[in-house]
Amino acid sequence: MIEAELSRSVQRWCKGATGVTGAAKLSGGASQETWRFDIVHPDGPVGAILRRSPKGYGAAPTRAAGLAAEAQLMQLAFEAGVPSPRVMHVLVPDDDLGTGFIMQRVEGETIARKILRDDEYAAARPLLARQIGGVLAGLHRLPQDKLPELRSRGATQEIAEFERDYRSLNWPKPVFELALRWLRDHDPGPSGETTLVHGDFRNGNLIIGADGVRAVLDWELAHLGDPMEDLGWVCVNSWRFGEIDKPVGGFGSREELFAGYEAAGRKVDPARVKFWEVMGTLRWGIMCGGMMQRFREGPDHSMERAMIGRRASETEIDLLRLLAPRGS
Amino acid sequence: MQDEPTPIELTKSVADFLRGDIAPLISGHQAFKLRVAINILDLVTRQLTQEEGSDAKEAERLRALLGIDGSVTELNRALAERIAKGEVDLATPGLAEHLWATTMDKLAVDQPNYASYKRELGRNP
DSSP: OHHHHHHHHHHHHSTTOOEEEEEEEEEEOSSOEEEEEEEEOTTOOEEEEEEEEOTTOOSOOTTOOOHHHHHHHHHHHHHTTSSOOOEEEEOOGGGOSOEEEEEEOOOSBOOHHHHHHOGGGTTTHHHHHHHHHHHHHHHHTSOGGGSOOOOEEOHHHHHHHHHHHHHHTTOOOHHHHHHHHHHHHTOOOSOSSOEEEOSOOSTTSEEEETTEEEEEOOOTTOEEEOTHHHHHHTTOGGGSTTOTTOTBTTTBOHHHHHHHHHHTTOOOOHHHHHHHHHHHHHHHHHHHHHHHHHHHHSTTOOHHHHHHHTTHHHHHHHHHHHHSOOOO | OOOSSOHHHHHHHHHHHIIIIIGGGOOHHHHHHHHHHHHHHHHHHHHHHHHHHHHHHHHHHHHHHHSOOOOHHHHHHHHHHHHHHTSSOTTSTTHHHHHHHHHHHHHHHHOTTOHHHHHHHTSOO
């Protein structure tokens, strides 16, 4: 079905293209879908990805930057040499595909557990923490005068926002209260420098190949803020997938991450990184609560969502390990 | 008093049936969904087995910590409020131990294979 619209679309903007084949939905919630397909071209097939909100789902949720902004950010990143797919086309009404964009497909793996366990990535794994430092440095240096309009968020606002989200769940959790107190007591205040923040830079949102990071995906939570937020989020234990002694996505150490970041000419503030790691751990815990609420109130009454609600306790133990570590 | 088998035994029998007889027959997304379903039944079985004991101990610790009585839900709400107000914090004797014990009991039901939990289980508290 979607192949007909995609075929008409590619023939308009991809010179020589005659159609598309192999369209398959990779993931999709109610408001956003990702499809893979191949553009049929006399020079050989071109792998492509469609990210779109289907018709009738134009409005972005409050925290999301929106697909148009995402396309612009990925293109900027690509041009600046930050690993990113090339954006081929931003959807227009004539495409009849909703809103979104089409990008070049980058081959590689995004499933965190495979990246952490499969032999194919064994040579890349020890390099990734440092490499991620360099990628983040490049991302934080993207020219601000070229960025799309993005929300601006500092530590103080984020604490208030997460507290509000948590209280709205009416889900009294002493460990979350402790974390909120800790965050308020350790609020580093406005960052000396405001940069682009990816907002969801973690193992699972990166395409990894045998050679390392090939692309940074999922820019929908991009905003302006404290660059240390990205360094803290990539260290949250939930994204280590069992490799708990390797804070950076299960790949390596904070020292390697920081060294890669500083080798690319940017400064790390380890205290701020720690603050954002605690914040990130709580953030994922509150998101688990949100999943539980959505499961209970109906829109997505799936078993998977129900079980994510039961993963909040994982963030509680991780918060205790950060804030009240026990001896040996 | 209800007759037997107990809910624990009944739930476990369904999980074992799905795992042993149905799982080998299906693949793809349905197999993934079935794994989630089996995980849910296993979680329910663990909760039915452990909840009574862990809730009683949790309520006892909370009564000692707060100096008030109530259900485990009410006591948790009261503790959450006191932490939010700053009346209780990690310097309060018994708080860290209570939160650790409570959280470990939750993980034992929710995610006994979670790496942080397994690490902490190996420690001497």
